[in-house]
Structures are given as structure tokens and as C-alpha cells.
Amino acid sequence: MKLVRFGAQGQEKPGLIDSDGVIRDLSGIVHDIAGDVLTPEGLARIRAANPADLPAAPESVRLGACVARPGNFVAVGLNFADHAAETNNPIPSEPVLFNKAPNCVVGPNDDVMIPRGSTKLDWEVELLIVIGARARYVDEADALKHVAGYAICNDVSERNFQIERGGQWTKGKGNETFGPIGPYLLTADEMPDTSNLAMWLEVNGEKVQNGSTKTMIFGVAHLVSYISQFMVLDPGDLITTGTPPGVGLGMKPPRYLKAGDVMRVGIEGLGVQTQTVVPFKL
Missing domain, CATH: 3.90.850.10 (Fumarylacetoacetase-like, C-terminal domain)
Known part of the structure; x- marks a missing residue:
């Protein structure tokens, strides 16, 4: 999977890039791309979602850092x-x-x-x-x-x-x-x-x-x-x-x-x- 964060600085949402290159909004599935979402269990929740069922992000949206709030x-x-x-x-x-x-x-x-x-x-x-x-x-x-x-x-x-x-x-x-x-x-x-x-x-x-x-x-x-x-x-x-x-x-x-x-x-x-x-x- 290609995981992203998109939106204005400080207001990013979690997303994934589907097979057609479209950014899909994951905010109904996970809270962000960070911490426990990056564990095997968290990634499994994302994998279980059908990208076609997720809303598309606006075209040309800003990409934020692909991981939020690293501790180290x-x-x-x-x-x-x-x-x-x-x-x-x-x-x-x-x-x-x-x-x-x-x-x-x-x-x-x-x-x-x-x-x-x-x-x-x-x-x-x-x-x-x-x-x-x-x-x-x-x-x-x-x-x-x-x-x-x-x-x-x-x-x-x-x-x-x-x-x-x-x-x-x-x-x-x-x-x-x-x-x-x-x-x-x-x-x-x-x-x-x-x-x-x-x-x-x-x-x-x-x-x-x-x-x-x-x-x-x-x-x-x-x-x-x-x-x-x-x-x-x-x-x-x-x-x-x-x-x-x-x-x-x-x-x-x-x-x-x-x-x-x-x-x-x-x-x-x-x-x-x-x-x-x-x-x-x-």
C-alpha cells in the first residue's frame, strides 16, 4: 500500500493511493498515519477496506508528511x-x-x-x-x-x-x-x-x-x-x-x-x- 497524509498543514487526513493513482480518504477507517495505525493490526484494518468505497481527495491536494508526529x-x-x-x-x-x-x-x-x-x-x-x-x-x-x-x-x-x-x-x-x-x-x-x-x-x-x-x-x-x-x-x-x-x-x-x-x-x-x-x- 501507498499511504499518505493530505490537506492543509496541521489539518492533514490519512489516505491511500489506489491502483489508479487516486488518493482515497481513510479518515473513516483510521485516525491518522501514525503510531498504532502502523502496527500490523493497524495496517490490516486499512488493507481490509475497499479503496473504491472510500471518498476521493480533492485533485491537486497538498501532501503532508507521510507519517504524523514521530516520537523519535x-x-x-x-x-x-x-x-x-x-x-x-x-x-x-x-x-x-x-x-x-x-x-x-x-x-x-x-x-x-x-x-x-x-x-x-x-x-x-x-x-x-x-x-x-x-x-x-x-x-x-x-x-x-x-x-x-x-x-x-x-x-x-x-x-x-x-x-x-x-x-x-x-x-x-x-x-x-x-x-x-x-x-x-x-x-x-x-x-x-x-x-x-x-x-x-x-x-x-x-x-x-x-x-x-x-x-x-x-x-x-x-x-x-x-x-x-x-x-x-x-x-x-x-x-x-x-x-x-x-x-x-x-x-x-x-x-x-x-x-x-x-x-x-x-x-x-x-x-x-x-x-x-x-x-x-x-
């Missing part, structure tokens, strides 16, 4: 061998973890706002894991049973905040609008293999990232298992899994986003996002 938003750094090389970092022996602020999550086509004081705003196409069952000290062999599905994440990053301001990477990863996710959540049963998905990102029509999940150092099952050794993952939590090469930081000379730039972000089987960069505003 975990990110994995330097998880692509070719990206580690472009940033002059060694390949990690264990996953590098940091957090993005859960409230940085926005819709897939919402604007990305330049933070106050930003000088090095960057892009990162990433595969997003959405948790569907509580994960606590999970074995890698059982890890995929805890995944509800997958989506695209643009792990927007401010490199000055992240690298040059001391402390942890979190500083440059959790600003407002730094977490566009969607356009839809594809349930895990429809994507049993995530090991070789094409990934790309364009800035103003120029393809700057053109990679594949095949160069991931740590795969989905390993990451879910590994992270569950350090924290409990609950249904609706998010894990964004690292980016292939082609980020602005790795260019020679480095290249960063400015107001008016447009990003298009895609992963095979998971659709496309489009964001416009806008100036800071209160």
Missing part, C-alpha cells in the same frame, strides 16, 4: 562507502547515529527554510525506515518484522552548524523544515528488498546525486537491530539511513543552497519530492 527521528551518518570517501572520512566500523528533531518533519513538497545564521545549507537523499512494531534488543534476523514501510527523506543539513560549531551533528540536522518525508509510505510487503534501489537528487534541474542503496555499509535489518540495542523504537518512529555521494559539502569547491533553489529528490519505487528553498522568516 534517528539518523545514520556516513553509511555509504562512496559518500564517506567524498567527505574524507573513514568507513565506520559501527553505525554513526545522531538525531533529527521530530518536529523538523514536513511534507514532501513543502518549502525548505534557510535557518537564521545559515551559511552552508546542504541536501541529502536518503531511504527512510518507518517502524511498525516496538523494537527492543531485536536480533538482525527478526529486524524486518519491525518495519512498517519505507519512504524518501531529504536529510537537509546545515554544515556550518553541524561541523564547525562544536558538539554533536544534531545542531545542523534538526532545524525547521529539515525533514521532508514522502510523498508516500510504501508498506514493507511491497518492498521486500531494499539492497539495490536507485537514488538521486537534482538542484535546479542538475542531477548532483546519482547513487544506489547497494553502496550502503549497514543495511536496513542491521540498522534496526543495532539501534534497538541503544534505545526502544516505537511504531511511527523514523530512521533515515544515509546518503550516496554528490552532496554540496563534497564538491570542489563546496556548493550550498540559496533562496530560490529547487530540489527534486527520488528513490526507485518511492516516488519524487520537490522543495523550494526560501529565506528565513519568523
Whole structure:
């Protein structure tokens, strides 16, 4: 299933995309795409519905973030061998973890706002894991049973905040609008293999990232298992899994986003996002 949230910001309704590409309103079936709705029991309620019996959403309706109100938003750094090389970092022996602020999550086509004081705003196409069952000290062999599905994440990053301001990477990863996710959540049963998905990102029509999940150092099952050794993952939590090469930081000379730039972000089987960069505003 392709699950979405649609409508004005703060007023989104749950939906699914039917076989004809029409968004169907699920608000009579589930309260939102979040938490217990993403458990096997919650997804079973959705699967039992006949899409043709559900009302259609208005055409050209805004898509919100495909998961509402995540409790935790975990990110994995330097998880692509070719990206580690472009940033002059060694390949990690264990996953590098940091957090993005859960409230940085926005819709897939919402604007990305330049933070106050930003000088090095960057892009990162990433595969997003959405948790569907509580994960606590999970074995890698059982890890995929805890995944509800997958989506695209643009792990927007401010490199000055992240690298040059001391402390942890979190500083440059959790600003407002730094977490566009969607356009839809594809349930895990429809994507049993995530090991070789094409990934790309364009800035103003120029393809700057053109990679594949095949160069991931740590795969989905390993990451879910590994992270569950350090924290409990609950249904609706998010894990964004690292980016292939082609980020602005790795260019020679480095290249960063400015107001008016447009990003298009895609992963095979998971659709496309489009964001416009806008100036800071209160």
C-alpha cells in the first residue's frame, strides 16, 4: 500500500493511493498515519477496506508528511562507502547515529527554510525506515518484522552548524523544515528488498546525486537491530539511513543552497519530492 497524509498543514487526513493513482480518504477507517495505525493490526484494518468505497481527495491536494508526529527521528551518518570517501572520512566500523528533531518533519513538497545564521545549507537523499512494531534488543534476523514501510527523506543539513560549531551533528540536522518525508509510505510487503534501489537528487534541474542503496555499509535489518540495542523504537518512529555521494559539502569547491533553489529528490519505487528553498522568516 501507498499511504499518505493530505490537506492543509496541521489539518492533514490519512489516505491511500489506489491502483489508479487516486488518493482515497481513510479518515473513516483510521485516525491518522501514525503510531498504532502502523502496527500490523493497524495496517490490516486499512488493507481490509475497499479503496473504491472510500471518498476521493480533492485533485491537486497538498501532501503532508507521510507519517504524523514521530516520537523519535534517528539518523545514520556516513553509511555509504562512496559518500564517506567524498567527505574524507573513514568507513565506520559501527553505525554513526545522531538525531533529527521530530518536529523538523514536513511534507514532501513543502518549502525548505534557510535557518537564521545559515551559511552552508546542504541536501541529502536518503531511504527512510518507518517502524511498525516496538523494537527492543531485536536480533538482525527478526529486524524486518519491525518495519512498517519505507519512504524518501531529504536529510537537509546545515554544515556550518553541524561541523564547525562544536558538539554533536544534531545542531545542523534538526532545524525547521529539515525533514521532508514522502510523498508516500510504501508498506514493507511491497518492498521486500531494499539492497539495490536507485537514488538521486537534482538542484535546479542538475542531477548532483546519482547513487544506489547497494553502496550502503549497514543495511536496513542491521540498522534496526543495532539501534534497538541503544534505545526502544516505537511504531511511527523514523530512521533515515544515509546518503550516496554528490552532496554540496563534497564538491570542489563546496556548493550550498540559496533562496530560490529547487530540489527534486527520488528513490526507485518511492516516488519524487520537490522543495523550494526560501529565506528565513519568523
